[in-house]
Amino acid sequence: MSDWHSRAAAVKWDIRPFIGGAHISSAAEGRFATVHPFDESPLADAAVGAGDDVDRAVAVARARFEDGCWSGLPSAKRAAILIELADRVAARREELALLDCLEMGKPISAALWDAQCFAPAVLRSAAGFADKLFGESVPLSDDGLWINSYEPRGVVGAITPWNFPLVNAAYKIAPALAAGNTIVLKPSEIAPSSTLLLARIALEAGVPEGVINVVPGIGATVGAALAAHPDIDLLSFTGSTGTGRRIMALAGGSNGKPLLLELGGKSPHLVFPDADNLDVVADAVAQGILWNAGQVCSAHTRLIVHEDAADNLVAKIVGRVEGHAPGDPLHPATTFGPLASGKQRDRVKALLDRALADGAEGRLVGAIRSEGGAHAAPSVLDRVSPGMEIAREEVFGPVLAVQRFSTDDEALILANQSAYGLAATIWTRDMGRAKRLARRIRAGSVTVRTSGAEGPPSGSQLSHEPQRGSGFGAELGVKGLQSYSTLKSVHFTGS
Ligand code: NAD
Secondary structure (H helix, E strand, O other): OOHHHHHHHOOOOOOOOEEOOEEOOOOOOOEEEEEEOOOOEEEEEEEOOOHHHHHHHHHHHHHHHHOOOOOOOOHHHHHHHHHHHHHHHHHOHHHHHHHHHHHHOOOHHHHHHHHHHHHHHHHHHHHHHHHHOOOOEEEEEOOEEEEEEEEEOOEEEEEOOOOOHHHHHHHHHHHHHHOOOEEEEEOOOOOOHHHHHHHHHHHHHOOOOOOEEEOOOOHHHHHHHHHHOOOOOEEEEEOOHHHHHHHHHHHHHOOOOOEEEEOOOOOEEEEOOOOOOHHHHHHHHHHHHHHHHHOOOOOOOEEEEEHHHHHHHHHHHHHHHOOOOOOOOOOOOOOOOOOOOHHHHHHHHHHHHHHHHHOOEEEEOOOEOOOOOOOEOOEEEEOOOOOOHHHHOOOOOOEEEEEEEOOHHHHHHHHHOOOOOOEEEEEOOOHHHHHHHHHHOOOOEEEEEOOOOOOOOOOOOOOOOOOHHHEEOOOOHHHHHHHOEEEEEEEEEOO
């Protein structure tokens, strides 16, 4: 038994609501088991959660917002506490990583990176903007002054998915708290434990009790209750486009709360023949479907490639991804793990089977188990046509759909033939083409790569907004803090 296996056996699970700085019992009667997706062994027993849990958490978050214990702190003090939290998350990376590894099957090496680098970077970045949330002023006359300022919205509700459990929680907590709000957060029922531990660590870092409240449970109970709650001032959701639409209806039917929606994607690589190093392109495309087993919102799962480069590039990509079978996530050498659940595995298999039946050419068809673990090996499907489901539907698994083009206009049409609009990457050395396409591609985030050197590491400073079915609202940088604030103007007149 490896060190990580013995640590896994010793985990003490506690998936109860964390409200007002303490775990309490859920009011719900229904229960379910969380499961390790590599072998489908049960991990812990959890309540389905209830609207009463949400009411309790919102009442505490409201009281703590109104008493000013957090919003009343100088912004520099809030920043210092968030940086302390980032340091403590990095220091406790092994505990946090083990929870994500067990609950959603993320390889332990990747989960350690999330806890040591990714989540702390998000917290530190938001902390750095906390004292830079400036308004504007208009001196109207000798005795008139008009200013505006960003104020916290109040109680933020947040709902997160399972693909980066800890990082998704940090994406919500960091800007919400930096801007002075309190929060009630519902993590995914598949992987709630790192969010609960993060909330406990936040107390130790100096976040007052009741400022971060976590209500675990399923979407139909806890998630729907948060979306419909009349005393939530902003709901920030990350998850699938279908759930996002249900949340819009619930929010609109309750208090009309504003929303931030970070939803699904089907992002493309556009590869032109002047991209002079196809090995670098192949590395990036392969990495895109292997990272987190393709369960990344911005995973570039469409390859739109010029005819002249297609055969060569597809062969290189197949060479890089074939031979990857899901490994034991607790093994430190594993880089490619299982999918997060049997449900997700079955969905990926159904999409793959239908794509092949629709006529996609399977250049690599990865084995997918039907039981005994959420195992799905990578697949590469060539000659996918725009009408096929696999060209349009988000798979959220290691499946690449290849489409070929001959002209720049065709490439653009293919790229925009999607209901989503999250990200895109253009590979060319022609900067005129890159500028034209970057402007016309309907995606919130576009990367231009000439090939050659690796791109810079992605940061948390500069925000973007998803487009179309991928959602709306900015989460990162100073714009992220603005999203979690309300803009008030005050007009001073008289001498
Ligand atoms: P999901 O939509 O099934 O669930 C997300 C969350 O919503 C979970 O906590 C779930 O319990 C909750 N939920 C489910 N039904 C609900 C309801 N009726 N009311 C309220 N809450 C409800 O998504 P998932 O399967 O957990 O995650 C995968 C999806 O998340 C993919 O579509 C992916 O693209 C998306 N995602 C997007 C981003 C982004 O930044 N754009 C990041 C990560 C994941």
